[in-house]
Amino acid sequence: MENLAVASAIGFIAIVVAAAALFAESASIAEERSAIAFLSKGSVRADPMRFDDPAFSRVHSISGGSAPFGAILSLPTRQGALRTALLFRKDGSVAAASALGPGPAPAWLKLLVGTGGTSATPSSKSDAADPDAVSGATESFLDVADAIGRASASVAEAAR
Amino acid sequence: MNARRAAFVPNPLLAGMLGICPLVAADRSLPEGIALGLGAAICSLVLGAVAAPSRGIVPDRLRAPFSLALSAAVALLYSFGVRAYSPIVADGLGIFLPLLAVSALSLHTLRRSSAVNGSASTRERYSSIAKEAFAFLATAVLIGAAREALGMGTLTIPLPGEGELRLMELPSSPLRMLSSSAGGFILIGCLAAAYRLALRGAGRKIP
Amino acid sequence: MSYLGIIASSVFASNALLAYGLGSIPAFKNDHEAGADVASKVGRGSLASAAALACVNALAAVLLWCIRGLVLAPLGLSSLDILFFALIAVPLLKALSRAAASGEGAIARIGAEAEELVVGSLVFGVALIVAKGGYSLGEALAAGAASGLGYWMATSLLESIRERLELSDVPAAFKGAPSMLLSAGLMSMALMGIDSILVRNLGS
Numbered sequence: 282m283e284n285l286a287v288a289s290a291i292g293f294i295a296i297v298v299a300a301a302a303l304f305a306e307s308a309s310i311a312e313e314r315s316a317i318a319f320l321s322k323g324s325v326r327a328d329p330m331r332f333d334d335p336a337f338s339r340v341h342s343i344s345g346g347s348a349p350f351g352a353i354l355s356l357p358t359r360q361g362a363l364r365t366a367l368l369f370r371k372d373g374s375v376a377a378a379s380a381l382g383p384g385p386a387p388a389w390l391k392l393l394v395g396t397g398g399t400s401a402t403p404s405s406k407s408d409a410a411d412p413d414a415v416s417g418a419t420e421s422f423l424d425v426a427d428a429i430g431r432a433s434a435s436v437a438e439a440a441r
Numbered sequence: 442m443n444a445r446r447a448a449f450v451p452n453p454l455l456a457g458m459l460g461i462c463p464l465v466a467a468d469r470s471l472p473e474g475i476a477l478g479l480g481a482a483i484c485s486l487v488l489g490a491v492a493a494p495s496r497g498i499v500p501d502r503l504r505a506p507f508s509l510a511l512s513a514a515v516a517l518l519y520s521f522g523v524r525a526y527s528p529i530v531a532d533g534l535g536i537f538l539p540l541l542a543v544s545a546l547s548l549h550t551l552r553r554s555s556a557v558n559g560s561a562s563t564r565e566r567y568s569s570i571a572k573e574a575f576a577f578l579a580t581a582v583l584i585g586a587a588r589e590a591l592g593m594g595t596l597t598i599p600l601p602g603e604g605e606l607r608l609m610e611l612p613s614s615p616l617r618m619l620s621s622s623a624g625g626f627i628l629i630g631c632l633a634a635a636y637r638l639a640l641r642g643a644g645r646k647i648p
Numbered sequence: 649m650s651y652l653g654i655i656a657s658s659v660f661a662s663n664a665l666l667a668y669g670l671g672s673i674p675a676f677k678n679d680h681e682a683g684a685d686v687a688s689k690v691g692r693g694s695l696a697s698a699a700a701l702a703c704v705n706a707l708a709a710v711l712l713w714c715i716r717g718l719v720l721a722p723l724g725l726s727s728l729d730i731l732f733f734a735l736i737a738v739p740l741l742k743a744l745s746r747a748a749a750s751g752e753g754a755i756a757r758i759g760a761e762a763e764e765l766v767v768g769s770l771v772f773g774v775a776l777i778v779a780k781g782g783y784s785l786g787e788a789l790a791a792g793a794a795s796g797l798g799y800w801m802a803t804s805l806l807e808s809i810r811e812r813l814e815l816s817d818v819p820a821a822f823k824g825a826p827s828m829l830l831s832a833g834l835m836s837m838a839l840m841g842i843d844s845i846l847v848r849n850l851g852s
Contacts, residue, residue, distance in 0.1 A: 287503045294514045295731060302727050305521035312528065312602075333721040335780045355532040361469060362532035364603070382529050382603045431782070458676050458825050462769040465669030506739060509767065513734040517727070536776040539730040543772050545673050622667055623836035630829030634821040641821070 321346030336428035348376035373437030397433030455636035465625035472599035474585020478578035489570040492554035516542035592619030658794035671770030700761035701796035709778035709792025711737040
């Protein structure tokens with residue numbers, strides 16, 4: 282009887298947390314759609330595609346905007362996570378990138394626009410269009426490029 | 442004088458090294474310090490409030506899994522709240538928000554509250570738990586503020602959504618190393634030593 | 649990343665103690681300080697400790713990988729990983745440790761050490777880092793085991809530093825945990841000098 286009571290209590294706790302998780306997810310999706318719609322000037326569809334990646338969990342389809350796909354990525358840098366809104370073309374290449382939050386975006390972020398899809402994301406500092414802009418942040422730049430590469434591959438696969 | 446000394450509760454972080462794990466790696470700014478300190482305090486207070494009353498309801502062999510499940514649930518609910526308030530802070534904290542489930546402060550509170558032969562009354566026990574939780578919060582905020590000011594040259598307060606209120610901005614960061622785990626270890630080590638000096642100066646025994 | 653890169657990265661560049669601060673309490677509390685328990689003995693240079701750390705972290709990483717990838721992610725509930733880890737993986741790990749501890753010889757020693765480790769920031773933290781790292785199952789196993797060994801390496805080094813500091817004339821305020829924290833900070837700084845890009849590309 283005691284075992285049943287404890288199991289029921291734990292089950293109730295799990296249900297409450299799961300309900301909260303679903304509510305939190307829908308709020309998070311709404312926030313992402315708002316950020317992507319602002320960047321793309323288009324309309325973001327309601328049901329995103331889901332992925333299990335350390336940097337991103339959803340890719341949104343856009344209609345009428347400057348690119349057909351968008352995602353919010355949490356990009357790893359030495360100073361912590363950099364939340365970035367990215368737009369992707371059908372082949373997975375990056376059409377636009379915009380750091381969210383009030384601080385200035387790192388100068389090397391714009392070097393990643395146009396990469397992905399048929400042209401690979403940089404795998405070393407020398408692959409960047411302006412290696413001097415990357416100096417001092419090589420590890421962050423390559424981690425970010427790697428994350429964007431995975432997002433790009435996921436978009437290209439989803440577009441097929 | 443003896444009653445005043447009896448009420449003294451040592452700082453759980455600086456005296457007992459409790460809850461140090463997330464502060465070393467993730468408490469790099471004032472917003473992160475507030476989030477981590479508040480999270481650990483809330484988990485500790487909830488577990489402290491539930492542990493003693495549940496002693497008569499939950500059998501001994503099920504108390505540990507029940508407490509761990511409750512701790513994980515509180516940590517998760519708190520992390521959803523942090524993400525709803527500021528996704529940037531939640532992303533910056535990463536795994537350390539769900540890790541509040543096994544915060545040493547919470548586990549310490551649980552052990553003390555579950556002790557059958559404790560001599561303290563319920564009110565004294567709750568008062569002691571609350572003091573420890575507040576001391577931890579204050580220390581986490583101090584560490585975050587110091588690391589952000591000296592390590593990044595800024596001081597910010599998180600606003601709802603993607604915003605922040607910048608209280609200070611220096612042209613360059615004075616001690617960039619403080620933003621890393623190495624700087625976290627060194628800063629907390631120095632603070633712990635300063636705390637011991639302060640205790641010695643106040644005539645108290647070092648815990 | 650190749651297996652060699654994963655192992656080298658988990659042991660050095662992403663060391664569980666020195667890079668993430670996981671498992672700090674057993675590392676910095678010595679046996680004489682109030683509140684120290686059996687867990688403070690883990691990582692004190694013995695091979696049983698190394699084996700316990702590697703096994704527990706590897707199993708924990710694999711269990712959370714399975715829970716997250718096979719159960720929660722398809723349902724869109726990946727954010728609940730820590731709750732299900734606490735409900736499913738922790739009792740399983742404790743049961744396995746207890747079974748090992750009731751054996752004989754080295755297995756019993758490893759089991760006893762492992763049982764103390766299960767509920768702690770080290771095991772939970774390593775499991776979370778590995779499960780969210782985008783690894784395959786084999787890579788998760790390697791990363792978990794390597795993280796445990798990296799922690800053992802760091803705590804063994806800190807233990808030998810502690811023994812030397814006890815014989816030195818350290819100011820009273822810095823005796824014990826404060827001096828150990830400063831030592832860990834300096835070791836962490838040394839590891840920061842390792843080129844993590846080079847380490848990750850090892851073997852590829």
